[in-house]
Amino acid sequence: MARKTSLSLENLAALGAEKLAQIILDEAQNNAPFRKKANAALAGAKGAEAVAALIDRRLAALEKARAMVAWEKEKDFAADLAATVEAIVKELGQADAALAVERLLRFIDTHANVFDRIDDSGGRIQDVYFHAGEKVPELVEKLAPEDLARLPKTLTKSLGADSHGYAPRIAATVAPLLPEDALAEWNRTLEAAGADDHYIAVRQAIAEARGDLDLFLALEDKRPDWRQSPLRAAEKLLTAGRLDEALVRARREHRGGIAYASAADLAEGRIKRPHDLQRVDLEARILEAKGDRKAAQSLRWEAFESTLDPRPLRDYLQKLGDFEEDDEIARAFALAEASPHAYSALAFLIAWPNIERAAKLVLAKAGQWDGRHYGPLADAAAAMEESYPLAASVLYRALLNDILGRGKSQAYGHGARYLAKLATLAEGIAESKNIDNHAAYVLRLRKNHGRKVGFWSLTETKPKR
Structure with missing residues (x-):
């Protein structure tokens, strides 16, 4: 109440x-x-x-x-x-x-x-x-029906006035709501208006609303290369059961589009495109629909092997027969641990998750982690703090060493927090051959970076002057 x-x-x-x-x-x-x-x-x-x-x-x-x-x-x-x-x-x-x-x-x-x-x-x-x-x-x-019939004229006018893509998106969402005769007339109007990509995109939405896949595909081929979406076309062909055509579209090169790099990719100097793994997933589903399960599984494994991304591996494991999964997971872990792409391997093991193997990888490469690669190292360190404090300490030291080594004053706040974490983690670490104890590490920091007053003023461990 x-x-x-x-x-x-x-x-x-x-x-x-x-x-x-x-x-x-x-x-x-x-x-x-x-x-x-x-x-x-x-x-x-x-x-x-x-x-x-x-x-x-x-x-x-x-x-x-x-x-x-x-x-x-x-x-x-x-x-x-x-x-x-x-x-x-x-x-x-x-x-x-x-x-x-x-x-x-x-x-x-x-x-x-x-x-x-x-x-x-x-x-x-x-x-x-x-x-x-x-x-x-x-x-x-x-x-009302009579108002729906008049709507395409207004929408076409908006397409001509658009400068930021609002009108094409609106037209595409409205097309499925219009009656067949209005859609047919609208398509003829836009066809006569010219080959502007705004008009073609809306005509594709009209074709979808009318269930005309062939027109949709024909219009797709008229769009600029960087505007085309082979995967979208292939998905529609797969749904329609036109598998051979779907496979051709899925394998067509996707020109343009957005490239991106995850934090691990940046550490490795690699760039992947969002549609790469989407293509693998779609092509594998098409191959399975064609009855070629072996080729589909091979494609998924190769995608995991080249990227160490957990998504194709999960898809691969889901399609295995009884009692096969454990052996294949072990093979995947072994592949990651042996990979020259250490940051991608670490990111994979953390994401899976297998924190124990991630910790072993960190310790095996204890002197090789570069603190400039903040993303994968900070995420991994946070995941390992509770159960694997030694491995977490290796990564936090790498991050702190980089901040002080390069004099990154804007990151001194982060560095002070890392030093505090290292002090806490040290309480749960026995003597180790992998790294010096915490007291020795702090002494080395004082010796090498004692003049960085901006950093030490943020910590409880003040250097002696």
């Missing part, structure tokens, strides 16, 4: 209309977005046309504005834009979905002009437009 002073519908209603009106009026005096919400609600009481007229005035102002928006006003400007979207969706959308869809698309079309007026490096304004686009399908679902 709500407390008497809590904000609930029944408690607020008990205040009475006049008291609530005064509260709203007071807030509206100093809160422009709230004032716009209140005005929209008042207009809504007069009907859809009144709300539409109010929103039209706001949209016209957005379309005509040219003055730059100062950076300190960005938050208020974003709130103002969001209030306009809310008025369209909640007030106008409840009264007349067709009018709301038209205004919401018109609002989204203002993005190019708005982005020219403000430095939105933080993405706050872009988020407002993105979330506005997400609301379009919700309103479209409420449209």
Whole structure:
């Protein structure tokens, strides 16, 4: 049960209309977005046309504005834009979905002009437009058949005004909601409009909505190489049971796209692309659908062998017969431990997880870990602290040695925390041939880095001057 002073519908209603009106009026005096919400609600009481007229005035102002928006006003400007979207969706959308869809698309079309007026490096304004686009399908679902038939014309106009990819994404999400005759007419309109990739992408969405896989594939081949997605096409062909074509698409080179490097990859000097392992997974599933389980499994193992990524290994193990898994896991661990890519091997053993083997690997290569590779070493050290303090200490020392060795003053705070961890871990470590004891290590730090006052001032172990 709500407390008497809590904000609930029944408690607020008990205040009475006049008291609530005064509260709203007071807030509206100093809160422009709230004032716009209140005005929209008042207009809504007069009907859809009144709300539409109010929103039209706001949209016209957005379309005509040219003055730059100062950076300190960005938050208020974003709130103002969001209030306009809310008025369209909640007030106008409840009264007349067709009018709301038209205004919401018109609002989204203002993005190019708005982005020219403000430095939105933080993405706050872009988020407002993105979330506005997400609301379009919700309103479209409420449209009458005759309004749905007219919608493609409005969407095509938005495609022509788009500069940031909002309109193609909206059009693609709306296509499945349109009737067949509207989709067919829309496809003809876009085909006549030209070969711009925006139009082709939407035509692909239309083809998907109509179940026309051949048209989808034909359009895919018309897109620029860097825009094509062979894996997406191959997935659709696999679903359709067209396995030979699916395999050809899956094996097609994916040009362009985003490359990335995990922390372990950076340590090894390797770069992998996100779709590499996706391709392996898809190609293996296609091979299995064709009845070639052996080739599928070989592909998965080779992917693990070359990357030491646990994902293809897990897929490989899931497809094994009874009593085979233990031997293959042991083979995978042995492969990782023997790999020249020590950081990838360590990351694999931690992710699997097999912390015991990870600790053995750390100790076996105790003098080789480079503290510049913060990501895999810090993650591994944290995972080993409780059960394998000696191995964790090897990595924390590598990290600390690098910070002090390179004089990375901005990382001295991290270094001080590592030294504190080393002191705690030392309490659970017996004498070891792998590393000096903690006291000897601290003495060496004092000797080599005693003048780095910025570091020592952050620790409890002050060097002698």
